[in-house]
Amino acid sequence: MAPFRAAFTPVRSALVRSFHSTPAAFIAKGDSIPSVPLQESSPADKISVADLVSKVKKAVIVGVPAAFSPSCSSSHIPSYLKAGEEAKKKGIEEVIVVSVNDVFVMKAWKENLTSASDKIRFLADPQGKFTGEIDMLFDASGLLGNQRSKRYALVVEDGKVSSIHLEEDPTQVTVSGADKGEFFNLR
Template sequence: MAFRLALRRGPSAFSPASASASFAARRFFHATPRAFVKVGEPIPNLEVLQEGSPGNKVNLAQEFEAANGVIVGVPAAFSGACSEKHIPSYIQSPKLRDAGRVFVVSVNDAFVMKAWGDQLDPTHESGIRFLADPAGEFTKALDLGFDAPAIFGGMRAKRYALVVEDGKVKSVHVEPDNTGTNVSMADKVLG
């Protein structure tokens, strides 16, 4: 491209340094990875999440068209921190009722997520819905996945919480180490 521009401007406009700088700038621009979901972005409009069984598809963009709430992402159903700390912090939070719709999303299958939800909230009184992202498509759309083959067998979601208002992300709480429980617990997210 720099070479073509230089030819249009005349032979004196082209220099190897300008061409090199142009190519380097273009390469840097395209090589920069996208940062994860940001405040103000809409929830991805995807019908890839599953609730209870593979045939029951859920689109969170549609769920948040007329409601506000929270999406809580976890690395794995039934894992220690997820089952003993993270999700119980939401189930037991006195501010849960005021949070709006609350969804727990994990890169797991629908049957595992249903069983996990039944174990954590057997009466379903909390109103929290447990959604499977079996192929990780929703997680990838948010750019909140990480590879963990040695621990989880493959790509998983970082531990996060997204507060959603009017179909857009109002606040982002992503654990800096992907799996910790410092910034995405209910007391930090719901206040």
């Protein structure tokens, strides 16, 4: 009987971990960014998005479903790279890309997309804790193997969310790209 019961221990643990006493709350206009440690260049390099946005007047947090995916690599993040100078003119001091990926993938993706002069930060949310706190996770297990981030852009001013640009379809970039969002007015 003990081996049979032991076989279900991982399942039981997963079920227990999936039930929370308080549900995640979708981030709303006026909310503060949660203080959850993410990783920047190595697992030991912990950084909080809340700390980053508290140091600047205006920032954009960009959530992507998967590093190196076609939409993320060919249009979504390149739109922010192209908007660099225009973003500064609009007062945006920090652009932060967050994905439910490991830090090594995020570091390689940054090196693949950016040059030394680009000031965009790429942060890994390996367990999806930050993304879950703002209720931006979706089940991508059929395609990407686990839960992933919805595609979004949050404009943060003085540490508070001032606008939310959430894609209905995470494979598309219709409202969250720098060339699409009203926060840049680049159209």
